[in-house]
Structure formats: C-alpha cells, structure tokens
Amino acid sequence: MAFETLHSPMAFLKQMLGSVPFEKEFQAYVDWWEREGKLISAATDRSGTPWLRMFDRFGGRVDEVIFPPDYWRMLRKGYEAGVLWRAFEGHSLKPHYYLGFLTSFFDPGIYCPYIVSLATAVSLQKYGDEEVKARFLPPLLRQDGTGWQGATWMTEAKGGSDLGATVETSARRVGQTSSSARHTADQKDSGGDQSKSSGDRWFLTGEKYFSSNVGAELAVVAARPEGAPEGVRGLALYLVPRIRQDGGLNYFVRRIKDKIATRSVPTGEVEFKDSEAFLLGKPEWGIYEILEVLNLSRVANSIGSVALTQRAMAEALGFSEQRIAFGKPIFQHPLLHKQFEDRFYELKKAFALAWEAVRLLDEVWQEPVPYSHRYHLFRLIAHLAKYWTAEQAAQTAKWAMEVHGGMGTLAEFPVERWLREAMILAIWEGTPQRQILDGLEVMERKGAHLGLFEHLAPHANPAKLVDMKRRVEDHLALPPDRREAGSEEILRDLAEFTAEALLRKLEKKDS
Ligand SMILES: Cc1cc2nc3c(=O)[nH]c(=O)nc-3n(C[C@H](O)[C@H](O)[C@H](O)COP(=O)(O)OP(=O)(O)OC[C@H]3O[C@@H](n4cnc5c(N)ncnc54)[C@H](O)[C@@H]3O)c2cc1C
Structure with a gap:
C-alpha cells in the first residue's frame, strides 16, 4: 500500500475526492504554510498564552490581545484564501471546509477563528434583520484579509453541556435604535453601510467562561431575555459588536486562558455589562x-x-x-x-x-x-x-x-x-x-x-x-x-x- 499522500493534505484530498476546486489558489495557500506558516505556527504554540493588554498608557480600558505580527499574517492568510467570503460568493460551504482541512493539517487551533467567524456570518445572514445585516456582514466578508472576525460564545462557568441550566447572561430590550445615530466603530472602520444604526437593540449582562477568538469585532452570544422561560427553550441568540455606539468597549476581557493547546486562538473570559446587542431571529428560535x-x-x-x-x-x-x-x-x-x-x-x-x-x-x-x-x-x-x-x-x-x-x-x-x-x-x-x-x-x-x-x-x-x-x-x-x-x-x-x-x-x- 502506498502512503505517499500522507505527507500532503492536498494530495490526500485529491486521492479521496478525485479533484479539489480552486486547486491553484488552494495549492498556493498550502505552499505558504509549508514555506512560512509552519514555522510561525510552531512559534505561536511554543510561546504559549498570548498577552492581554487591558489598559492603554493613560488608564483607558482597551482589552487588546497581543500576538506577534507574524501571527496576524498567518491568521490573515486563511481569510484571504476564502474561509469566509467564498461561502457567500458561491453559496456553498464546501470551499470553507476544504480550506479548513488544509489549515488543520498545519494548525488545528487556527481553524477555530475561521469556523467561528463563518458561524457568526451565517447566523447574521440567516437571522439578522436587513439593516443589521447591511451594517455588519460586509466587513466580515472582505476578501483582502482585513475583514472583521466573529466568535460564538455560549458556555459559562457552571458548564457547557447543559446550557439551559447554566446560562445566566440576561438580555434586556431597549427597543429600536435611532436610524440617524452613527456608530462610532463605523467611523473608525470603513466596512459595511456606515450611516445606519438600527435593529432590535438589547443590553446583555453576564459572563462567558470559554470565549474563543476573543477580541473579535462581532460575537454571537446565548443569553436569556428577561421574562423568558427557564431551560434551553428560553435562550435567544444575539449579535454583540466589540465596540459600542459611543466608541467605548462593549465587552470586557477578564483574562486569557492558559491552555494545553490551540494556542493559535486566544480563548478568554468575557464580561458583558449592559453590552449593546442585536437579537437574531425571534427569541423562541434561539435554541x-x-x-x-x-x-x-x-x-x-x-x-x-x-x-x-x-x-x-x-x-x-x-x-x-x-x-x-x-x-x-x-x-x-x-x-x-x-x-x-x-x-x-x-x-x-x-x-x-x-x-x-x-x-x-x-x-x-x-x-x-x-x-x-x-x-x-x-x-x-x-x-x-x-x-x-x-x-x-x-x-x-x-x-x-x-x-x-x-x-x-x-x-x-x-x-x-x-x-x-x-x-x-x-x-x-x-x-x-x-x-x-x-x-x-x-x-x-x-x-x-x-x-x-x-x-x-x-x-x-x-x-x-x-x-x-x-x-x-x-x-x-x-x-x-x-x-x-x-x-x-x-x-x-x-x-x-x-x-x-x-x-x-x-x-x-x-x-
Ligand atoms: C479551548 C476551549 C475553547 C472553548 N471555546 C469556547 C467558545 O468559544 N465558546 C463556547 O461557547 N464554548 C467554548 N468552549 C467550551 C466547550 O464547548 C465546553 O468545554 C464543552 O461544551 C463542555 O462543557 P464544560 O467544559 O462546561 O463541561 P461540563 O458540561 O461541565 O461537563 C463535564 C463532564 O460531564 C459530562 N456530562 C455532562 N452531561 C452529561 C450527561 N448527561 N451524561 C454523561 N456525561 C455528561 C461531559 O461530557 C463532561 O465529560 C471551549 C472549550 C475549550 C476547552
């Protein structure tokens, strides 16, 4: 039996599936990993937990995750190759999963930011109201590697398996935002439809204990609307931007976890304090x-x-x-x-x-x-x-x-x-x-x-x-x-x- 394909994720995919779409582009991605990514990935794993810079020099809360510049270059490669935008351009998730396989051969941890960003974009596209979508989807789907990232935060400290019993993050409705209000984050970042701020707006309060891809510009978060029933059927899903309408931080990173592996994705503990959020779909669809x-x-x-x-x-x-x-x-x-x-x-x-x-x-x-x-x-x-x-x-x-x-x-x-x-x-x-x-x-x-x-x-x-x-x-x-x-x-x-x-x-x- 021949084992040659073991050394190459592309060769193995071709052996299993006959052919791989976008072969030239995907091969260039693999070549980059062989040439540079492998070394950056090994160094990221070796250097352990990334740092959290909680305050700037003037005492303002910033909660920035500090990785070396090479790390960001490695992360951007996957976005450029199309882990996100290809799913929406071609209306198929397959290119994402091809790229996920190729990525994970070199670094399974860095696949995490890609899949949670995809899950954020899919939830937004499927359940976001039109104005929220128009504002937040385009910056996620940029093709030049400068796009926003997503995250998916459900688990709290009392446990992840039984979400119905353990999610204590609550959501309070504050109504529709003024369409004339201008989102300060939009002023900083030129993605999306920048002139609008709207949608069914809520405030979230609570803590998430395992929050991977912490620092992401957007997260989808499980929370219980005030007055909703107990158990898993009372949970709803919200979109939470990193930056509030007034330009301040919308969620806070208490610390970054020291993990045995997946060090290519920062996993933090996150606090919401009246954090601005947009309901995705209907509350009863949450689960x-x-x-x-x-x-x-x-x-x-x-x-x-x-x-x-x-x-x-x-x-x-x-x-x-x-x-x-x-x-x-x-x-x-x-x-x-x-x-x-x-x-x-x-x-x-x-x-x-x-x-x-x-x-x-x-x-x-x-x-x-x-x-x-x-x-x-x-x-x-x-x-x-x-x-x-x-x-x-x-x-x-x-x-x-x-x-x-x-x-x-x-x-x-x-x-x-x-x-x-x-x-x-x-x-x-x-x-x-x-x-x-x-x-x-x-x-x-x-x-x-x-x-x-x-x-x-x-x-x-x-x-x-x-x-x-x-x-x-x-x-x-x-x-x-x-x-x-x-x-x-x-x-x-x-x-x-x-x-x-x-x-x-x-x-x-x-x-
Ligand atoms: C590195 C890392 C990153 C993570 N990132 C995220 C993230 O970004 N977002 C997020 O939401 N979560 C994240 N998680 C959390 C992850 O999803 C949970 O760890 C997982 O769902 C299990 O929950 P738990 O750790 O609270 O264990 P528990 O739910 O407390 O479970 C403990 C043990 O009890 C067992 N158990 C529970 N119920 C039963 C039952 N009915 N029968 C038999 N056994 C049972 C479980 O299988 C497990 O073995 C992350 C976890 C890790 C390790």
Missing part, C-alpha cells in the same frame, strides 16, 4: 440558532480531526522510514507496517464520514425550522462524525508519539503537539458524551436512523446493514436508563459502520 452554530463547528471539528490524524500519521511515517532498529527502518518491520496499513484505512473512513457531514450540511444549511428529514439525517451524521473523528485523532496522535519512542514525548519535536491539540478537539464543540447522547436523541425523537440506513443501503455490506439495523432498533427499545447507559457502544459501532459504508461510496466516486 435552534444556537444548535445551528454548533453544527457548523462540529463539522469543522470533524474535518480538523481528520486533518490532524493525517498529520500525526505523516510525522510517524517520516520518522519510521529513517529510524533504524534491528538492522532496518522500523517502518519495514511487519508489526509497524501493518499498523500503518490499518490506520491509513481508518483515516480514510474517518474522512469519508466527516466529508458526508460536509456534503449534507451544504444541502441543509439554509433550512429554517421545522427541519426536513434530510436535516435530521445530517444531524445524526454530524454527531457520529464529531465523536468518532475526534476519538481517532486522539488515538492516532498517541500512537504517533509511541512510534517516535521517547523522542515523541519531547517538547522540542513536533509530535507531542498533535496529542495536545487532539485532546481539545475531543472536548470543545461538545464532549464525546454530548455527541453520543445527542445522536441517540435524534434517533429516538426524529427517527434519523431510518434515514441513515436508507442512505447507506446502496453502499453498505448487506449482512452488516441488517445486523446494525436490528441492534439499533433493539437498543432504542430499551428502558431509558439502560438505553443511555449502553449508548457509547452502539453509537461507536454505528459510527464505524457508517464510515465504512461511506468510504465505499467515496471509492466508487459517486458522491
């Missing part, structure tokens, strides 16, 4: 809008996990072809060689699963509530993909470290980083347990497994399909506690079965 944001990110996480899996394998391959033990390169020893074969197959399966999530999302991302069966099929595949690809990434990164022996544990070589990065991929955007339980729920409540089996039937091994169907149906018939307690095994097997069938589909090149 759906929040889940749509998460779905975009979960698919990105799956793509990023597969890219990291490939990268870890590439490191292991490069080392094992040169490291000599017992008279020959360790790669040539039958046990290790077989492990490479098995893992390469798993990598391709993981890609097939993640890419199906991309494909389906690209069909349904503009759907409003109530969602179609296709949307529920997408959701099930997205949960399976988020769970399974992140597990693969962590396992493969651990194995790649083992292949390096003691060298693998040393901070001076790249491989230990991939294990650190993989551990975060498993947790953010919803833990493995969350994906399993949400996957179970969409089967129980929406019958999404029926659509899945129908979807996979032309590609799956028929005997395995019958067996898997029977197991899932038996499982769903269990009493609730037993159903939940045993859900990891069935979801893991379903993910693997789905990935295998989808790989066959991809290999037939009929996707």
Whole structure:
C-alpha cells in the first residue's frame, strides 16, 4: 500500500475526492504554510498564552490581545484564501471546509477563528434583520484579509453541556435604535453601510467562561431575555459588536486562558455589562440558532480531526522510514507496517464520514425550522462524525508519539503537539458524551436512523446493514436508563459502520 499522500493534505484530498476546486489558489495557500506558516505556527504554540493588554498608557480600558505580527499574517492568510467570503460568493460551504482541512493539517487551533467567524456570518445572514445585516456582514466578508472576525460564545462557568441550566447572561430590550445615530466603530472602520444604526437593540449582562477568538469585532452570544422561560427553550441568540455606539468597549476581557493547546486562538473570559446587542431571529428560535452554530463547528471539528490524524500519521511515517532498529527502518518491520496499513484505512473512513457531514450540511444549511428529514439525517451524521473523528485523532496522535519512542514525548519535536491539540478537539464543540447522547436523541425523537440506513443501503455490506439495523432498533427499545447507559457502544459501532459504508461510496466516486 502506498502512503505517499500522507505527507500532503492536498494530495490526500485529491486521492479521496478525485479533484479539489480552486486547486491553484488552494495549492498556493498550502505552499505558504509549508514555506512560512509552519514555522510561525510552531512559534505561536511554543510561546504559549498570548498577552492581554487591558489598559492603554493613560488608564483607558482597551482589552487588546497581543500576538506577534507574524501571527496576524498567518491568521490573515486563511481569510484571504476564502474561509469566509467564498461561502457567500458561491453559496456553498464546501470551499470553507476544504480550506479548513488544509489549515488543520498545519494548525488545528487556527481553524477555530475561521469556523467561528463563518458561524457568526451565517447566523447574521440567516437571522439578522436587513439593516443589521447591511451594517455588519460586509466587513466580515472582505476578501483582502482585513475583514472583521466573529466568535460564538455560549458556555459559562457552571458548564457547557447543559446550557439551559447554566446560562445566566440576561438580555434586556431597549427597543429600536435611532436610524440617524452613527456608530462610532463605523467611523473608525470603513466596512459595511456606515450611516445606519438600527435593529432590535438589547443590553446583555453576564459572563462567558470559554470565549474563543476573543477580541473579535462581532460575537454571537446565548443569553436569556428577561421574562423568558427557564431551560434551553428560553435562550435567544444575539449579535454583540466589540465596540459600542459611543466608541467605548462593549465587552470586557477578564483574562486569557492558559491552555494545553490551540494556542493559535486566544480563548478568554468575557464580561458583558449592559453590552449593546442585536437579537437574531425571534427569541423562541434561539435554541435552534444556537444548535445551528454548533453544527457548523462540529463539522469543522470533524474535518480538523481528520486533518490532524493525517498529520500525526505523516510525522510517524517520516520518522519510521529513517529510524533504524534491528538492522532496518522500523517502518519495514511487519508489526509497524501493518499498523500503518490499518490506520491509513481508518483515516480514510474517518474522512469519508466527516466529508458526508460536509456534503449534507451544504444541502441543509439554509433550512429554517421545522427541519426536513434530510436535516435530521445530517444531524445524526454530524454527531457520529464529531465523536468518532475526534476519538481517532486522539488515538492516532498517541500512537504517533509511541512510534517516535521517547523522542515523541519531547517538547522540542513536533509530535507531542498533535496529542495536545487532539485532546481539545475531543472536548470543545461538545464532549464525546454530548455527541453520543445527542445522536441517540435524534434517533429516538426524529427517527434519523431510518434515514441513515436508507442512505447507506446502496453502499453498505448487506449482512452488516441488517445486523446494525436490528441492534439499533433493539437498543432504542430499551428502558431509558439502560438505553443511555449502553449508548457509547452502539453509537461507536454505528459510527464505524457508517464510515465504512461511506468510504465505499467515496471509492466508487459517486458522491
Ligand atoms: C479551548 C476551549 C475553547 C472553548 N471555546 C469556547 C467558545 O468559544 N465558546 C463556547 O461557547 N464554548 C467554548 N468552549 C467550551 C466547550 O464547548 C465546553 O468545554 C464543552 O461544551 C463542555 O462543557 P464544560 O467544559 O462546561 O463541561 P461540563 O458540561 O461541565 O461537563 C463535564 C463532564 O460531564 C459530562 N456530562 C455532562 N452531561 C452529561 C450527561 N448527561 N451524561 C454523561 N456525561 C455528561 C461531559 O461530557 C463532561 O465529560 C471551549 C472549550 C475549550 C476547552
């Protein structure tokens, strides 16, 4: 079996998909990463937590995140390449996910700003009223790398899995703003329609504990409107600019987290104090809008996990072809060689699963509530993909470290980083347990497994399909506690079965 494509994310994409759109432009992006980005990314990871400058020299609150200039150059490359604007220009999310894969091969952490910016732009485009859109969307979609960034902040200190119980940020309505008012941020920044300030305006008060891409010009934020019901159905989604109408800071950064990895994205703790906000959609749509944001990110996480899996394998391959033990390169020893074969197959399966999530999302991302069966099929595949690809990434990164022996544990070589990065991929955007339980729920409540089996039937091994169907149906018939307690095994097997069938589909090149 040939492993050459492992060293190149572009070659691997072409092997899996046959061709890649915008190949010349995307290759130039990869070439930049090979030439310069890799070094900047390694230095960013090494230098640890970025600084927060809270005050300027005169005592004014500024809350600026300080990275070296090279970092900003690296960040801008992805925006220039089209992680945001291509989705809106071509009405398809696929270019974003191609670029997400190419980016994550080099730095999965920096994919975070890109996906949260995309999720902000999509929420705004789908749910913002026309004037809010006209003002805020154009600066996000600039093509020259000077665009605004977005962020998606839901989690608070009491926990991220159970948002309905833990979100304490509240929203108070202040009515429509005057259309003659002029936004001071607009005066500083020439993006968007600068003469208008309008929309359904609210004040937010509260704290977000994990706020990635902190410093972004815009964030979408989960909060509970005053008087709204308790629980997750009482949450609404708001757009919060960094700068207030009077030019002051609209949200405050209390500190920046010191994390084991994803150091290419600053993650902070944010405070809202009567922060100006715009309601997106209707308050009662909030939970759906929040889940749509998460779905975009979960698919990105799956793509990023597969890219990291490939990268870890590439490191292991490069080392094992040169490291000599017992008279020959360790790669040539039958046990290790077989492990490479098995893992390469798993990598391709993981890609097939993640890419199906991309494909389906690209069909349904503009759907409003109530969602179609296709949307529920997408959701099930997205949960399976988020769970399974992140597990693969962590396992493969651990194995790649083992292949390096003691060298693998040393901070001076790249491989230990991939294990650190993989551990975060498993947790953010919803833990493995969350994906399993949400996957179970969409089967129980929406019958999404029926659509899945129908979807996979032309590609799956028929005997395995019958067996898997029977197991899932038996499982769903269990009493609730037993159903939940045993859900990891069935979801893991379903993910693997789905990935295998989808790989066959991809290999037939009929996707
Ligand atoms: C680096 C980083 C950046 C992040 N950036 C952001 C961001 O920008 N925006 C944002 O909103 N969030 C962000 N997060 C938060 C992330 O989404 C949460 O960490 C995640 O959703 C889990 O929430 P939690 O950490 O509060 O854990 P908890 O919700 O407290 O969960 C703790 C444990 O309990 C388990 N658990 C919970 N409920 C159940 C159940 N019913 N059954 C079984 N087990 C259960 C969980 O799976 C987990 O293992 C970030 C996290 C990290 C690590």
